[in-house]
Amino acid sequence: MSELVFDRVSVRFGAHTAVDEASLVVRSGTTLGLVGESGSGKSTVARVAVGLEKAAGGSVRLDGAVLERRNRRSVQMVFQDPLAALDPRMPVGTSVAEGLLATGRRWSGAERRARVQELLELVHIDPSRAGERPARFSGGQRQRITIARALAAQPAVLIADEITSALDVSVQGVVLNLLRELQRELSLTMLFISHNLAVVRYVSDDVAVMRNGRIVEHGPTDTVLDDPADAYTRELLRSIPVMGRPLDLKDA
Amino acid sequence: MRRVSPQAVAVVAGLVVVAGAAVLGPTLFGDAAEARDLTNRQAEASAAHPFGTDDLGRDLFARVVVATRLSLLLTLGAVGISVAGGVVLGVTAAVLPRIPRRLLTGLIDILLSFPWLLLALFFSVIWGATSTGAMLAIGFAGIPVFARLIYTLAASVANTDYVRTAGLLGSSPLRTSVRHVLPNIMPPLVVNVAAHASVTLLSFAALSFLGLGVQAPEYDWGRLLNAGAKDIYREPMAAIGPGIAIVLTGVLFSLLGELLSEDRRPVVRAVRETEEPAETDSGEAVVDVQNLRVSFRTDDGSLVERVHGIDLRIAPGEVVGVVGESGSGKSVTAMAIAGLLGPEAQVECRRLAFRGIDLRGRLSAAQRRQLGLEQAMIFQDPLSSLNPALTVGRQLTEVSQVHAGLSRGAALEKAVAALDLVRIPDPARRIRQLPHEFSGGMRQRAMIAMGLMGTPRLLIADEPTTALDVTVQRQVLRALHDARERTGAAILLISHDIALVSGFCDRIVVMRDGVVVEQLAASDLDQAEHPYTRGLIACVPGMNTDRSRPLPVIGVAADEEVPV
Numbered sequence: 001m002s003e004l005v006f007d008r009v010s011v012r013f014g015a016h017t018a019v020d021e022a023s024l025v026v027r028s029g030t031t032l033g034l035v036g037e038s039g040s041g042k043s044t045v046a047r048v049a050v051g052l053e054k055a056a057g058g059s060v061r062l063d064g065a066v067l068e069r070r071n072r073r074s075v076q077m078v079f080q081d082p083l084a085a086l087d088p089r090m091p092v093g094t095s096v097a098e099g100l101l102a103t104g105r106r107w108s109g110a111e112r113r114a115r116v117q118e119l120l121e122l123v124h125i126d127p128s129r130a131g132e133r134p135a136r137f138s139g140g141q142r143q144r145i146t147i148a149r150a151l152a153a154q155p156a157v158l159i160a161d162e163i164t165s166a167l168d169v170s171v172q173g174v175v176l177n178l179l180r181e182l183q184r185e186l187s188l189t190m191l192f193i194s195h196n197l198a199v200v201r202y203v204s205d206d207v208a209v210m211r212n213g214r215i216v217e218h219g220p221t222d223t224v225l226d227d228p229a230d231a232y233t234r235e236l237l238r239s240i241p242v243m244g245r246p247l248d249l250k251d252a
Numbered sequence: 253m254r255r256v257s258p259q260a261v262a263v264v265a266g267l268v269v270v271a272g273a274a275v276l277g278p279t280l281f282g283d284a285a286e287a288r289d290l291t292n293r294q295a296e297a298s299a300a301h302p303f304g305t306d307d308l309g310r311d312l313f314a315r316v317v318v319a320t321r322l323s324l325l326l327t328l329g330a331v332g333i334s335v336a337g338g339v340v341l342g343v344t345a346a347v348l349p350r351i352p353r354r355l356l357t358g359l360i361d362i363l364l365s366f367p368w369l370l371l372a373l374f375f376s377v378i379w380g381a382t383s384t385g386a387m388l389a390i391g392f393a394g395i396p397v398f399a400r401l402i403y404t405l406a407a408s409v410a411n412t413d414y415v416r417t418a419g420l421l422g423s424s425p426l427r428t429s430v431r432h433v434l435p436n437i438m439p440p441l442v443v444n445v446a447a448h449a450s451v452t453l454l455s456f457a458a459l460s461f462l463g464l465g466v467q468a469p470e471y472d473w474g475r476l477l478n479a480g481a482k483d484i485y486r487e488p489m490a491a492i493g494p495g496i497a498i499v500l501t502g503v504l505f506s507l508l509g510e511l512l513s514e515d516r517r518p519v520v521r522a523v524r525e526t527e528e529p530a531e532t533d534s535g536e537a538v539v540d541v542q543n544l545r546v547s548f549r550t551d552d553g554s555l556v557e558r559v560h561g562i563d564l565r566i567a568p569g570e571v572v573g574v575v576g577e578s579g580s581g582k583s584v585t586a587m588a589i590a591g592l593l594g595p596e597a598q599v600e601c602r603r604l605a606f607r608g609i610d611l612r613g614r615l616s617a618a619q620r621r622q623l624g625l626e627q628a629m630i631f632q633d634p635l636s637s638l639n640p641a642l643t644v645g646r647q648l649t650e651v652s653q654v655h656a657g658l659s660r661g662a663a664l665e666k667a668v669a670a671l672d673l674v675r676i677p678d679p680a681r682r683i684r685q686l687p688h689e690f691s692g693g694m695r696q697r698a699m700i701a702m703g704l705m706g707t708p709r710l711l712i713a714d715e716p717t718t719a720l721d722v723t724v725q726r727q728v729l730r731a732l733h734d735a736r737e738r739t740g741a742a743i744l745l746i747s748h749d750i751a752l753v754s755g756f757c758d759r760i761v762v763m764r765d766g767v768v769v770e771q772l773a774a775s776d777l778d779q780a781e782h783p784y785t786r787g788l789i790a791c792v793p794g795m796n797t798d799r800s801r802p803l804p805v806i807g808v809a810a811d812e813e814v815p816v
Contacts, residue, residue, distance in 0.1 A: 050420050051420070052416060052420075077417070079413040079417070090431070095414075104422070170577060173793075173804065177802040181802075196722075197722070198797070201797075201799070235723055239726040241751040241755045241756075242751060242755065243751045243794055247729060247752075
């Protein structure tokens, strides 16, 4: 069991309230999709969970225990730009092995190599390339390597912050398929953050919509998207380009 | 094969000479440097004594050679102290939490405000006038400079996602510094160390010259210079000799630094060829491109073709979308049409024309003006295409004033109307603002408005909404749509999002690896024939995609390959 609960979390930057009493539940073994535009506070919520940002109020709890220094490593995050998230001078195998630090136990050289190989295979990267630098890999491969590194930490919850928005559409498909496959095999609990509603819909069991720091809608994916209660969610749905259908550019 | 530059040859030869003198000098010239010849005191420069002799009749050339070792060791020791101290302070400051970081950087800044030589003099008083004392003094005096430099370098590395991730994974600050920060600041650091070494060498000479550095009977170049300077009017070579050694070695260090900092990429030369004869103007197209090939020079100097023979015609008022993934050549094609490719690109084509203007040759002033008025380009990142220091209004009116010769008042009036057309609220006030006061979507609409300031016949929009949210994307596309309604300009929209292009354009051009794989009307998208087009349509999740099945995957093979 690993349930991540955000309980009325607020974050302030000076006078500006970036997150305003946001409450979310990521149910164990499911994916919660968090949608919103840039500046809506969705990434800030994630950063609070992993400790990159301090909450001015409220708490984040993992299975009832408040997240703090001691148990924070059981929540891991994958960032948007895989090129920036990998040390350009470190072989990718070493980067993945860095994830093992978070497990808190000592790994012998052989154990570590075996585990890195296993993780790279899990994300469909040829383990014989573990000694190569990130520049030798394509964008989608790099993102899969950062996912492997996060999984090495054996996280209870994985946070994916816009992990496909820097990728080409065909590569995006590969990463999304991988996430769903991993979730099925490892029954991952995941918070999936994106501005792309269609992508969120594809991977998520539940959806939350955020705007101006507040959660405006939260519920099962089908309910929220088929029958949106909030005007902003409707505006969001209307703005999505649909294949082969002229864009609706008229005023609402 | 990389060609070795003459500078590299000179630096290597110089290093060999200096290192040779330092290692072998005392053995080969040690006796000559100590041999006193009282009958031949303060001799003038001659074949036997190129720099003359000193007041005890010792050969000065031999002494300069022997002094190389001590001078170099002192320099390297002092630089080592400066760099080591700088790394400890700078890297520590970069990884500390905010408040201790402020304190430490404040301390570094305070130390930096003292003149460097003053610090060196101060320290040499503490450690006494010995060669070790001088080394410590100059070494410690150099620490603040390096601490500041390394802090700046390290802070940029410490702000990257991979350092953040290491922190999330429980990597200690020390481990993160050693594994991530240090390796990534090394290249610029090495360059600065080399440059600093030449300064350090000079400062030893200065300290010795002041009598604070090396003491007799030891001698370095500075002491020799000091001794020779007393008699400079009678026997100049006694001072010039050691001076030459100091200057040459200093220059050598600087050149070494310059060499290390050199961009590895060879300079690219402009190549523009128009081999094939131009065909005559065919019809009334706004854009007429035939067999466009664009090549780029790679690091090793060979040409790599990125666009392999594209044909593209855009009729007046037509809205054409070019879809493709990164590396498909879609942006390069757009840049070629806009005439914005840099000298590193080699463009070949049978025809490349905009409204009858042949873009392949040199353009006349009138043609350039026509291009300025009739073509507008909207880039992905409006923040980098708008000048942050000028008001939006100033940038909007520039086109009309420069190309159309409008008065300032008339241009301003037109600019307000253009901003109003792209639905920027309160345009009269907004026009006086700077680009950073606009939101991302508003900046992009301001770019469209800029295109409206002329008499646009073609708006080229290269991924104009990729950095924007869907709701904002809709506003930007509406502005583009309104602009076309108003002016009748054709639009060339470049995007990776086939759904977006299909909803906005009349015609879709699908590109892959520099080739057009399919062209079709947007309404015929469901009749796409090429497997790549069909794959591109299927792999994008939509609001009706079956969630129980994996997304169709295209181009996995391409994904597995290293991008060129």
